[in-house]
Amino acid sequence: MRSNGVYGFRPLEQADLPLLKSWLSAPHVRQWWGDPEGEIAEMSEFLDGSSVRPYIVSLLDRPIGYIQSYDPHQEYEHPYRDQPAGTLGIDQFIGVADLTGLGHGPAMIRAFCRMLVEAGASRVVTDPDPDNRNAIRAYQKAGFVKDDIRNTEYGTVLMMHVDARYEMERR
Structure with a gap:
């Protein structure tokens, strides 16, 4: 564990999939993520190796959420292949409802981005739903800036990014 x-x-x-399914079924997560059964099936595929790297997020050793990174350049026709080489994308959620709105989102995103930058990422992108104000605020607090609105196979998204240079200067 990092x-x-x-x-x-x-x-x-x-062994984490039942916990993940319970989080995906929670109203605060389900509002922005897909059907729990479909999401679990997709996340299960990540266990066998793919361009997506899934993680359980812990707060002081207590599992609280999920985060994943992916390389858009490893997927043919990925809608974010226009990003510079060395870019990784992320998606995440806090599964424990009582821990939302307390600043954990921006803090865990910053910590994860630092880990990605230390491993060589030059940029990190994310794509929240433009109506998900809480997520957008969390990303902004974590240092992300808004880029553009895109219509993708995932729906309409707000592209946001943070560059490694910014992340390294924050140390």
């Missing part, structure tokens, strides 16, 4: 002392990130395991 950790900054507060937030830890360990690879998703098969």
Whole structure:
């Protein structure tokens, strides 16, 4: 597990899928993520190796959420292949409803982005629903800037990014 002392990130395991399904079924997550059964099926595929790297997020060793990174350049016709080489994308959620709105989102996103930058990422992108004000605010607090609105196979999204240079200057 990689950790900054507060937030830890360990690879998703098969044994985590029931917990993940309970989080995906929670109203605050389900509003922005797809059908829990479909999401679990897709996340299960990530366990066998793919361009997506899934993690369980822990707060002081307590599992609280999910985060994933992916390389848009590893997928043919990915809508974010226009990003510079070295770009990774992320998606995440806090599964424990009582921990939302307390600043954990921006903090865990910053910690994860630092980990990605230390591993060589030059840019990190994300694509929240333009109506998801809480997510957009969390990303902005984590240092992301808005780019553009895009219509993709995932729906209408707000592209946002943070560059490695910015992340390294924050240390």
